[in-house]
Amino acid sequence: MLTTVLYMVRHAESPFKLGEERVRGLSREGQIAARKVTALLKDIDIAAIVSSPYTRAIQTVQELATYKALTIKEYETLKERPIKGLEYRLPEQELLKAIEQSFNNKAFCLEGGESTQQAQRRAIPTILQVIKENKGKNIVIGTHGNIMTIIMNYFAERYGYDFWKSTSKPDIYRLTFDDNNSLTEVERIWSEMEG
Template sequence: MDTTIYMIRHAESPFIIGQERTRKLSTQGEIDAKKVTAIMNEKEIDLVVSSPYKRAIQTIEGIVVSKNIEVKEIEELRERRLKGAYKLPEEEIQEAIKKSFKDIDFKLSGGESVRDVQNRAIPIIYDLLNKYETKTIIIGTHGNVMTIIMNYFNKEYGYDFWKNTSKPDIYKLVFLRKKLQLVQRIWE
């Protein structure tokens, strides 16, 4: 009795300080979101849930419209808060992310650790697996939270995996009795 979850990482969205929740997709992101819709329209989908962030919702919007399914926004699936409202050089942020997958309690000041994110997101995943066993679910998500969720079920998914994901990206996760059996990249 397999349950399938498609994790759909949002398409390209320009970074704008202070607009983490509201920033939209770029023009290229909108084009790629249409490709995501075309890929997912070939699949039977029972449920669509998403981070409440605009870019995640925009990426899966075409799917919910074409399949006439409502999207349920879940706050616990929001992107990881890496740090407080202060600037750091990009290389320091990258090093902190890398370190956080080795020490899941590590976090920058004002940020969330891998464990913090797992503590809020994994109960949602288990709830979905319990309520929608044998169904197919889409999760509109972000790179860090997606990797952290996958890391909970298989430690192979860490910094290097995250670094090599794209915007957008699609991963098919197949669960059997709440155990991850298969991960397959769908985005090309």
């Protein structure tokens, strides 16, 4: 049976700056962690590297792309899911509550935000297209915590709020798909590099 593997790489540490969601890059610690991502994936035969268009996601997989002599293909559809409108900040507890609610009720979103359902509608066709174009191969995806969880949730309901809360920056999950694009296995591989 032909299997296709997605390595979902959640971006490394990036300092929050209001209004700079798209362009904020990695912190010094994030840059060091991104080098560990490269070390972990450099010996894998990678056919393609795709990413969210956000700087922090690209920077996390950039060194790997350079090492592999691959061009990162950016997809607007793989950007992070906005939880709320950008014009106001929410206390962390309220934000976490909204994220939890968005997984329990996939149609829920805060004003100016995007529901889990809406995010899946934009991201999943891209994921399926990338799998189709690279059938039987290994693909790396530079991504974010929320949209990564939302994509995984589409294929298996067990990936929701608790899973999202358990992820780190960076993080790497190896997703194996069969011929029918069914998710058959998920393995966290970042923990091997931690510490």
